[in-house]
Amino acid sequence: MQHDLAEMRRLALERVRNEQFGGNAQALADAIDRDGNQVRQWLRGHRNIGEKLARHIEAKLGMVRGELDRAGEPPPVTLSADESALVARYRVASPAGRMAILQFASLTEPQRDSMGQHLLSVVFGPAVDDARIPASFQSPAAKRAKR
Numbered sequence: 001m002q003h004d005l006a007e008m009r010r011l012a013l014e015r016v017r018n019e020q021f022g023g024n025a026q027a028l029a030d031a032i033d034r035d036g037n038q039v040r041q042w043l044r045g046h047r048n049i050g051e052k053l054a055r056h057i058e059a060k061l062g063m064v065r066g067e068l069d070r071a072g073e074p075p076p077v078t079l080s081a082d083e084s085a086l087v088a089r090y091r092v093a094s095p096a097g098r099m100a101i102l103q104f105a106s107l108t109e110p111q112r113d114s115m116g117q118h119l120l121s122v123v124f125g126p127a128v129d130d131a132r133i134p135a136s137f138q139s140p141a142a143k144r145a146k147r
Helices: 002-021 025-031 036-044 051-060 081-092 095-105 109-124 140-146
Strands: none
Touching: 002 025, 002 036, 025 036, 081 095
């Protein structure tokens, strides 16, 4: 188990070096306040990255605590209340409803604004003045126009 953890940390550090520092071990070393030779020894597997050092590296690089221990796995995601509600609605939606959610999410902002205007006209009628619509239902474009 300890060997597996050491290898996971080495692989995670290698990924960080490649993705964030363009493969430059010295730049990584500078960012975590360590000697370049020491970092290269970790990357080659000649020395292990211990618990205290792993947490130091994560803190210096703004990583999630424990991220080096999960090589290849994305860090856990924390959802806002709105995002959690959307996920909950997606999970209970029909296949057509899920498709609609995914299609709406793939639209550009101007396309979403246009879709919002269309939905407002369907719900409230064609010639609705945005001033009569509660602010929470106004399109982002209408809100920007008022500024």
